[in-house]
């Protein structure tokens with residue numbers, strides 16, 4: 167087997183860490199990058215560095231942001247009595263893109279998956295409970311993918327939120343195909359799932 171120079175092997179290893187990228191694809195990406203102009207490669211490297219330097223986490227909703235608090239948490243026109251709990255920041259973006267939701271968010275940081283070490287203590291569940299203790303929230307919308315982990319997470323959260331009787335707990339309507347990803351659901355379907363949300 168051909169042994170590539172060390173910088174190439176290093177970059178192949180880094181690309182291989184990305185989801186859905188195997189060593190062969192990583193190799194193809196690196197050899198494509200090698201053909202780029204020096205300045206384009208520098209821009210690529212800078213964009214990556216900016217993730218470290220300019221992206222932070224909003225301490226209120228746990229969303230990725232350039233500022234803390236993020237633009238959603240600092241928006242006075244949003245309904246403070248509504249809280250939408252999502253697994254990841256890209257799910258928040260999908261809900262935002264529908265333009266149908268005007269409340270606040272809480273990013274849980276994943277879904278329950280005990281086989282892979284994702285237990286409640288590694289998710290932002292304590293922050294969620296603290297938020298409910300501190301604020302008057304009348305509706306909590308659990309917006310998770312309708313798959314096994316998403317359903318298990320919603321059941322766990324419903325039980326966790328049981329003491330907050332004043333908050334109605336809702337979930338997205340079941341118009342979304344089972345096993346689908348919020349992130350890839352078209353805006354019309356997701357929009358109707360928000361409007362027809364059901365009490366849990």
Ligand SMILES: [Zn+2]
Pocket residue numbers: 224225226227228229235236237238239240
């Ligand atoms: Zn925020």
